[in-house]
Amino acid sequence: MNLTSYPYVPKYIVIRKYKDYNIYDLKSDESYIIDDEAYELLDYSDGLTTVEQILDKFPIAKQNEIQEGLSQYLDLGILSLSEIPVEDRKDGNLESQLKTLEHQKVPFKNPFKMPYLKNLMINITERCNLTCKHCYITEKNKVDMPFEDLIDLIYEFYDLQGIRLILTGGEPLLYSKFKELLVELKTIPLEKVLLSNGTLILELDESILDLLKENYFEVFISLDGLEESHNDFRNSQCFNETVEGIKRLSERGIKVSINTMIHKENLTEFDEMYKLIDSIGEIKNWSIDIPTFDENTPKDIREKYEISYDEGGEVLKNYGWGVIYETPSEGEPFEYACGPYLMAVDVLGTITKCGFFYEQSVGNVFELGLEESWKRVQKDLNWSINDLKCKEIGCEFLEDCRGGCRYRALKDTGDIRGVDSYKCYQFGKLK
Ligand code: SF4
Ligand code: SF4
Known part of the structure; x- marks a missing residue:
């Protein structure tokens, strides 16, 4: 290691403060948990201090160990080395900090008590090109969340130590300023997830695909069966576009995952679906769930699609792969039921736990601010x-x-x- 070079934390590494320090590598999807002492080294690695100057901060007897620590960070890609100082520090607001390395300085203490706000799901638009049978947005007002409000909310989330931003709709690709949003998001280091019906991927401009990739987005596409059952459930002849859309994303090296709802019409198709998904390309997660029908669901829909507990349990047991989000991180007490770190906001700012529980909303995020909103979710909607x-x-x-x-x-x-x-x-x- 060249002692006169400048170590720094690259932009694809996100450091967040929970109980310990959590590190997320947006490129490789690896995550690490480190303690205060290990974080100290990252804190010194500000792109303006040489390796030699960092070593000088420690007693001689410790310097070998410190150098080894720096080497390990470099091997893992958590640190990079520059031969010249990396950018000048900019004081000022969060937006200008994010354009420098200053944002890697995380607060000593998370603003919240456990459970922390880690995942924010935002419904950015109610516009949609489909009318799926299980859709819970029954009154589509064709409204977009105003762009400035959306950006402010995302900055607030970042500032409160959020990590995973989940954009949903309606169909989020129909958001009127989708490209501008992706450009803005490039400077905000978060794990980014897009939930799409996949029918518009083939129409996307190359520049949008580039931006999805530069943002390290994971795009979840809904695929609810083989051709006939998918088209039936989605109420549209969209199966082929969807599958081709998944292929296009995968071929472009964009992280792509699949969401499947189990219903009566696809119940016997999971072996064939497995083969299909396996042949499409690299699929990061295949997430399988059961649509939640409630008193608002029309009777005929319920009768046609609802499955029994044992049918659903059997599929859940045998199919799907990948990460199950939401489990407590290492070192955190095992205490909370589902979705402990998740909050959802609809297009008008209504706060819900997870896109459900509208009847128990704790208020409007644009009136309360995100910090107060999360405190209310913690109090009333975490079990x-x-x-x-x-x-x-x-x-x-x-x-x-x-x-x-x-x-x-x-x-x-x-x-x-x-x-x-x-x-x-x-x-x-x-x-
Ligand atoms: S934890 Fe509850 S829901 Fe899960 S298997 Fe046990 S009883 Fe059923
Ligand atoms: S209640 Fe909400 S957070 Fe919990 S599993 Fe259901 S959808 Fe997810």
């Missing part, structure tokens, strides 16, 4: 697993299952603390 029925009956799968989906439990049992019977079949609690 301790110790309060669940699952705990009361001593379920042996509680640690892995964590009670399943609270909304489903509420709709099925009338009790927010109730069991999620699909999960009971998935884990084998019910047979």
Whole structure:
């Protein structure tokens, strides 16, 4: 290692302060947890201080160890070396800090107590080109979230130590300033996820694909069966465009994942779907879930698509792959039920837990601000697993299952603390 070079944390590395320091590599998707002492080295690596100057900050007896630590960070890609100082520091607002390396200086303390605000799902538009059978946005007003409000909200999220931004809709690709949004997002180091129906990918301009890639977006596409059942569920002859869209993303090296809803029409197709998905390209996650029908769902839709607990549990048990978000990070107490770090905001700013629980909204994010909004979600919409029925009956799968989906439990049992019977079949609690 050249002692006169300047170590710095590159822009694709995001450091967040939770209980410990969490590091996310947006390029490789690796994540690490480090303690205060290990963070100190990153803090010194500001692009303006040479290796030699960093070593001088430590007693001679410790300098070998420190140099080894720097080498490890370099090997992992958490640090890079420059032969010249990296950018001048800019004082001022968050926006100008983000354009320098200053943003890597995370606060000593997270502004929240556990559970932290890590994931923010924003419905950026109600515009959509489909009318899917299970869609919960029943009154589409064709409204976009105003661009300035959206950007301010994302900056606020970043500043409050958020990590994963999930953009949804409607169909988010129909957001009127989608390209401007991607350009703006390039300076904000967050894990970015886009939930799309996939039907418009083939029409996207090359420059949009470039921006998705430069932002390290993971694009989740909905694929709800083979051709006939997908088209039926999505109420459109869109299967071929969707599959070709997935291929286009994958061929461009954009991270692509698939969301599948289990319904009566696709129940027997999962082996064939597995083969299809496996042949499309590199698919990061295949996430499988069950649509939540409730009292607002028309009776004929429910009758046609709703599956039994054992049917759903069987598919959940055997198919899908990849990361299950939302599990507590290492070192955090195992205490919360589903979605402990998640908050959702609809196009008008209405705060919900996760896109469900509209009837229990805790207010409007544009009136309360994000910090107060999250405190209210923490208070009213986070459930301790110790309060669940699952705990009361001593379920042996509680640690892995964590009670399943609270909304489903509420709709099925009338009790927010109730069991999620699909999960009971998935884990084998019910047979
Ligand atoms: S209630 Fe269901 S949708 Fe909401 S966070 Fe929990 S699992 Fe997710
Ligand atoms: S398997 Fe059933 S009872 Fe057990 S934790 Fe999951 S939902 Fe609760």
